[in-house]
Amino acid sequence: MLLVKNENDAQNSIESDRNLKHDPLKHIAIIMDGNGRWAKAHRLPKFAGHKKGADAVRAIVETCADLEIKYLTLYAFSSENWNRPIEEVNDLMGLLKIYLTKEIDELHKKNIRISFIGSRDRLSKNILKLIDGAEKKTAENKKLHLILALNYGAQEEIVRAAKHLAQKVKNGSLDVDNIDEKTFSKHLYTKDIPEPDLIIRTSGEQRLSNFMLWQAAYSEFVFLDVLWPDFTKQSLCNAIDEYYKRDRRYGARP
Amino acid sequence: MLLMNITKEIGGTVQDPKKSNLLTRILSALIMLPIAIYIILNGGLALVVLLNIISVLILYEWNGICEKKPFSLLFVFQALCASLMIWLQYVNSPYLIVTSYVSLSAVVVISLISRSNFRWALLGYLYAIIPTLSFLLILKNSGGVVILWVMIVIWSMDTGAYFAGKNIGGPKMAPKISPNKTWSGLIGGTITAVIFGGLYAYFQKGANIVLFENATILLLLSGFLAVVSQVGDLAESAIKRKFNVKDSGAIIPGHGGIMDRVDGVLFVAPAVVFIEYLLYV
Numbered sequence: 001m002l003l004v005k006n007e008n009d010a011q012n013s014i015e016s017d018r019n020l021k022h023d024p025l026k027h028i029a030i031i032m033d034g035n036g037r038w039a040k041a042h043r044l045p046k047f048a049g050h051k052k053g054a055d056a057v058r059a060i061v062e063t064c065a066d067l068e069i070k071y072l073t074l075y076a077f078s079s080e081n082w083n084r085p086i087e088e089v090n091d092l093m094g095l096l097k098i099y100l101t102k103e104i105d106e107l108h109k110k111n112i113r114i115s116f117i118g119s120r121d122r123l124s125k126n127i128l129k130l131i132d133g134a135e136k137k138t139a140e141n142k143k144l145h146l147i148l149a150l151n152y153g154a155q156e157e158i159v160r161a162a163k164h165l166a167q168k169v170k171n172g173s174l175d176v177d178n179i180d181e182k183t184f185s186k187h188l189y190t191k192d193i194p195e196p197d198l199i200i201r202t203s204g205e206q207r208l209s210n211f212m213l214w215q216a217a218y219s220e221f222v223f224l225d226v227l228w229p230d231f232t233k234q235s236l237c238n239a240i241d242e243y244y245k246r247d248r249r250y251g252a253r254p
Numbered sequence: 255m256l257l258m259n260i261t262k263e264i265g266g267t268v269q270d271p272k273k274s275n276l277l278t279r280i281l282s283a284l285i286m287l288p289i290a291i292y293i294i295l296n297g298g299l300a301l302v303v304l305l306n307i308i309s310v311l312i313l314y315e316w317n318g319i320c321e322k323k324p325f326s327l328l329f330v331f332q333a334l335c336a337s338l339m340i341w342l343q344y345v346n347s348p349y350l351i352v353t354s355y356v357s358l359s360a361v362v363v364i365s366l367i368s369r370s371n372f373r374w375a376l377l378g379y380l381y382a383i384i385p386t387l388s389f390l391l392i393l394k395n396s397g398g399v400v401i402l403w404v405m406i407v408i409w410s411m412d413t414g415a416y417f418a419g420k421n422i423g424g425p426k427m428a429p430k431i432s433p434n435k436t437w438s439g440l441i442g443g444t445i446t447a448v449i450f451g452g453l454y455a456y457f458q459k460g461a462n463i464v465l466f467e468n469a470t471i472l473l474l475l476s477g478f479l480a481v482v483s484q485v486g487d488l489a490e491s492a493i494k495r496k497f498n499v500k501d502s503g504a505i506i507p508g509h510g511g512i513m514d515r516v517d518g519v520l521f522v523a524p525a526v527v528f529i530e531y532l533l534y535v
Contacts, residue, residue, distance in 0.1 A: 043461035045297070045397040090346035091394075124348070 025243060027071035028064065028236075029196035029219070031211055032057070034203030034227030041227070047091050052229035054095050058103070063233045065110060065144040067240070071193055072146050075211050079119060079153030093127060096150070100130040104137060111143035117189035118152030119160075147193060154213035161187035190215055198243045200236075202228045220246050294405065297398030302344050305389055309336045309382040311512040315503040316378035319494065319513075321370055324503075328375055331364045336382045343390045381513075381520065388523035395530055399461045403454055404479065404526055408518040410450040411443040411480040418442020427484075432491040435484070444480045451476030464533050465526075475529065482525050483518035490517035 032053060039049030057074060064072045077092060107114055115135050120128060131150075164187045168174035174183075185191065195215040201207075204225045208216065222239040224231070293300045310333045317332075318324035335357035342350045358376065365375035392400050419439030427435040452473050455466040466472055490513055494502060503511025 043397070043399060043458075044463075045394055047394050048396065087345045090348065094346060094348070126348070 025069060025197050025240060027073070027194050027196045027198075028069055028240075029073035029075070029199045029212060030060070031075045031199070031201040031209065032228040032231075033201060033205055035229060037203060038227040038229040046088060049229060050088075050091060050095055054099060056229050056231050057099075059233065060231065060236060061107070061112065061144070061146055062110075063236055064146075065112060067236075070145060071196075072144060073117075073149060073193075073196060073212075074147070075149045075152065075209075077118075077150050077152070078210060079151050079156055080210065082122060082151075093124065097127060097130065100127070100134055104134045107134075107146070108138050108141065111141045112146055113138045113141040113144070114146045114148065116148050116150050117157075117193075118150045119156055120151070122151055145193070147190075149211070152189070153210045154208075155210055157189050158214060185214070188214060195219065197248075198222060198239065200224060200239045202226055202231055202235075218248070218250050220248065290405075291402060294402045295398040297393050297401070301393065301398070301401075302340065302390070305386040306337050306340050308512060308516060309333075309340060309386045311503075312382040312516065313378060315511045315513045316374075316381060318503060319497045319499050320374040320378060326368065326370075328361075328365055328368050328370055332361055332375070332379050332382065335361060336379065336386075339383050340386055340390065343387050346394070385516065385519045385523040388527045389519075391527045392523070392530065395534070396463055396465070397461070399458050400463060400465060400526070400530075403451060403458070403465075404519070404522060406454050407447045407451040407476050407479050408483045408522060410447040411483050412518065413443075414446025415439035415443030415484070418446075428488055428491075431488055431495055435488070440481070440484055443484070444477050447480030448473050448476045451479075465530065479522050479525060483522045486517045486520035486522065489520065490514070 035049035035053040036046050037049075038052060039046050042048070060074075061072065076096070081092070082089060104114070116131050120131075123131075161184060165174065165179055165184070169176055169179075190212070195217065196212060196219045199208075199212070199216055199219045200222050202224050204223065206223045212219075220243050222242045224235055224239060226235050293304060313329055313332045313336060314324045317326060317329045321328070339350070339354060339357060342353055347353075358379070361375055361379045362372045365372040389401055392404070415435075416439070418441065419434070419436045422436070422438035422442065424436050424438040426433065427437055427440060452469070455463070455472050458466065465475065490502070494500065501511055502513035
């Protein structure tokens with residue numbers, strides 16, 4: 001990986017690379033991993049790690065807006081995260097509530113649109129209300145589209161899409177032969193969002209963990225050793241650099 | 255029980271010097287200190303159970319002092335509410351705030367039904383839950399490392415005050431409330447607390463604690479909290495004096511009750527929570 005010396009260099013190299021060979025990097029998705037390990041390494045309780053992680057989110061959203069990235073998806077809470085101890089789940093939901101109440105005005109001011117993907121059934125009424133409010137308020141914003149994956153699981157998303165399609169076939173509004181990748185995509189949570197060009201996972205783990213299984217078909221993966229609370233603008237620039245060094249062929253011959 | 259016990263285990267003879275044998279106290283402290291430190295630093299379920307037991311014992315003694323009968327419908331109800339609050343706080347339940355309002359008004363209603371003084375019932379309930387909930391908040395935000403620091407400050411204060419008061423003596427602080435407390439004890443205790451609070455934080459440098467980052471702030475805080483712990487001490491003495499009680503109970507033979515052991519924490523714990531939130535924001 002090319003280590004960029006300072007942020008200006010990083011930005012310049014991104015600019016020049018962009019002009020050379022690539023379609024612009026439109027959509028970055030991040031699997032934010034390592035809050036717990038960060039807390040442990042600093043001998044702090046888990047909550048302190050999640051809090052620090054929320055601070056990192058704030059910074060990265062801003063950076064993406066500055067770098068003219070159009071879509072940023074953050075894997076905030078997976079459908080499997082409910083299996084964590086109840087105090088941690090409550091903590092995460094508490095932080096989300098704080099984020100949704102305190103930050104929305106700020107996002108709105110910065111012309112950032114926020115929306116959520118994932119199943120809504122296990123979320124509390126309070127959270128659902130905040131989510132709807134945030135989505136409605138920022139719906140017209142154009143600078144950056146921030147997507148939070150909340151109670152999200154890709155397998156559930158695919159099953160859900162299959163059910164919708166089956167329902168449509170059953171009541172006659174759709175012909176089986178008309179189901180193709182495009183129609184299928186239209187029934188996913190991400191129907192209005194382009195597929196991610198770059199998926200970053202922090203903390204050194206190298207797996208997808210039920211994230212965007214369908215959408216990741218041609219995404220580039222960058223795995224960083226940094227724990228999420230330590231993820232900075234520089235880490236993001238490193239990942240973007242790495243992305244522009246890759247040769248994306250979408251299965252075609254070079 | 256254990257951890258608070260040690261508070262006065264070392265220096266607690268301030269209030270009843272004749273009753274105890276200093277050597278036995280120091281020895282038993284040396285046995286219990288490692289256990290207490292382990293439970294605090296581990297910061298898990300054991301600490302929550304311990305805090306819950308302490309809060310119930312506080313209520314038991316409180317009702318013994320203020321109502322003259324420790325075991326009553328009011329006590330059972332206060333104990334249940336306090337335990338519920340502690341466990342809701344432990345799991346970070348979103349229902350904590352609602353429950354606190356409901357339980358506060360319920361305690362008032364029950365005390366009125368059982369013809370008790372609702373002011374004392376309410377005060378006892380707050381006495382039992384405010385320090386424990388504060389400790390749980392500190393546990394969540396910064397972990398056992400900070401709780402142990404708080405305890406070390408309080409233990410040092412008590413110990414330093416005991417020896418300074420005994421060896422220097424001089425004018426009394428509040429002869430009407432607590433005849434054994436001297437100004438020299440307060441100063442000596444505060445200095446001891448600053449020294450040991452500072453040393454402890456120095457050895458915990460590996461932990462990224464916001465409170466420990468700035469040496470000046472840390473030392474000032476240690477001293478400030480030490481003084482605050484004496485305010486809690488005096489408040490508890492004042493209540494006992496008002497009801498003409500000498501020891502809050504006799505749960506630990508020869509040592510008095512739990513309330514005598516935890517009075518220092520009463521105002522210190524919420525003060526630490528407050529300071530942490532100030533520093534975090």
